[in-house]
Every structure is written in C-alpha cells, then in structure tokens.
Amino acid sequence: MSSERPRQPLPFEPAKSRKKASKAQSQSAEPETTDKPPVRATRKTREKTSAQPAPKRSTQREETAIPEVVSQRMLSRMAILSGVPLFMAISIFVGSYFIIVNEVFILPNTAVFLASLGCFGLSVLGLSYGIFSTSWDEDQTGSLVGWQEFKLNLGRTVQAWKDARRESRAKIKN
Known part of the structure; x- marks a missing residue:
C-alpha cells in the first residue's frame, strides 16, 4: 500500500471534480483491497490538520506588497481628502435639519440631496486621489x-x- 493517504474530498466540492479526482487517484495509487467507503473528515481530524503550521507565504506576494511607509502616506492623504468632504456632507444634513426645524427659510429637499450627494461624491474621489497622488x-x-x-x-x-x-487577448487566441 502507498505511504500517501488518499485525498479526502472537501464537502463543498462539486461532484464532477470528485469523480475526476477519484479516477486520477485510482490510476496513480495502488488499488485498495478493502471495501470500506471513504471516511469523511470529522471535526477532530480537521482540528488535527489545522494544528499543523501553515506554509510560508510566497516571496512573490511579499515583493508585490505595498511598503508600510507608502501605505501610511496613502492612508493619511485618503483620510484628509475623503474625510473633509464626508464631514461636509454630514454637516449639510445637520444644518438643513436645523434650518427646517427652526423655520429660518424654506429649503427644498432636492437642494439638500444634491449638496450632500456632491460632497459624498467628492469623498469618493478623495479616496482615489489620495491613493494616486501619493509617491x-x-x-x-x-x-x-x-x-x-x-x-x-x-x-x-x-x-x-x-x-x-x-x-488576456493573447491567451484567448492561443
């Protein structure tokens, strides 16, 4: 019998891939002589396998990660460029409520909506500009x-x- 244990299918795997995997395993592994059905992984076996140390991250992922200094710069720019318009949008809601309740003057709902929507839009643009304007x-x-x-x-x-x-176009052509 082979020293490698047969692969246990995951519970959420589609049936087609299970069949393909089992065919590939039966061709590569020696045939088993027992008539026992395959055992599903129980909670205890999953806990045992999860206790094993996780594989190390690939170096490619670490190389493509954003450096900490750059991410802090991005975060500070995004907080300023997005936070100020967001604060303005919320202030428009509060200010318009104060104006309407105290009957300072008649304020149309569409004016409040468009002004706050504009500020929320500037907030979203501030996020993007904060990322791209950082060195x-x-x-x-x-x-x-x-x-x-x-x-x-x-x-x-x-x-x-x-x-x-x-x-992607080259891959599609080939």
Whole structure:
C-alpha cells in the first residue's frame, strides 16, 4: 500500500471534480483491497490538520506588497481628502435639519440631496486621489498636492491595464 493517504474530498466540492479526482487517484495509487467507503473528515481530524503550521507565504506576494511607509502616506492623504468632504456632507444634513426645524427659510429637499450627494461624491474621489497622488517610492515623500505623482501613478496603472488586456487577448487566441 502507498505511504500517501488518499485525498479526502472537501464537502463543498462539486461532484464532477470528485469523480475526476477519484479516477486520477485510482490510476496513480495502488488499488485498495478493502471495501470500506471513504471516511469523511470529522471535526477532530480537521482540528488535527489545522494544528499543523501553515506554509510560508510566497516571496512573490511579499515583493508585490505595498511598503508600510507608502501605505501610511496613502492612508493619511485618503483620510484628509475623503474625510473633509464626508464631514461636509454630514454637516449639510445637520444644518438643513436645523434650518427646517427652526423655520429660518424654506429649503427644498432636492437642494439638500444634491449638496450632500456632491460632497459624498467628492469623498469618493478623495479616496482615489489620495491613493494616486501619493509617491509610491519609499524614499521620496512627494509634494503636498501630489499632482506630478498622480499623473505618474495613473499612467503606470493605465499601462498595467493595457498590458493585462493584451496578455488576456493573447491567451484567448492561443
């Protein structure tokens, strides 16, 4: 008998892949002489297997991760550029409530809606601009406004999208 244990199918695997996996195993492994049905993994066996140390992360994932310095810069820019318009949008709701309740003047609902919607939209744009206007180089902090960094990073992103589209089209043709 082989020293490797047969692979136990996961409970959520589709039936087709189970059949393919079992055929592949039966061809590669020596045939078993017992007529016992395969045993499903119980909670105890799952706990035993989960207690084993997890495999180390691949170096490719670590190489593609955003450096801590850059992510902190992005986070601070995003908090400012998105937080200020978000605070304005919430303030519009509170201010309009105060104006309507105290009958300072008549305020149409559409004005409140459009003003707050505009501020929420600026908040979303602030998130994107906060990411792209940050210098992605660890050693350079970049400028205060970040317009040069924005153009550079957006160009890099667009080029990466074009390359990915070109690669996917090449895979489809082959």
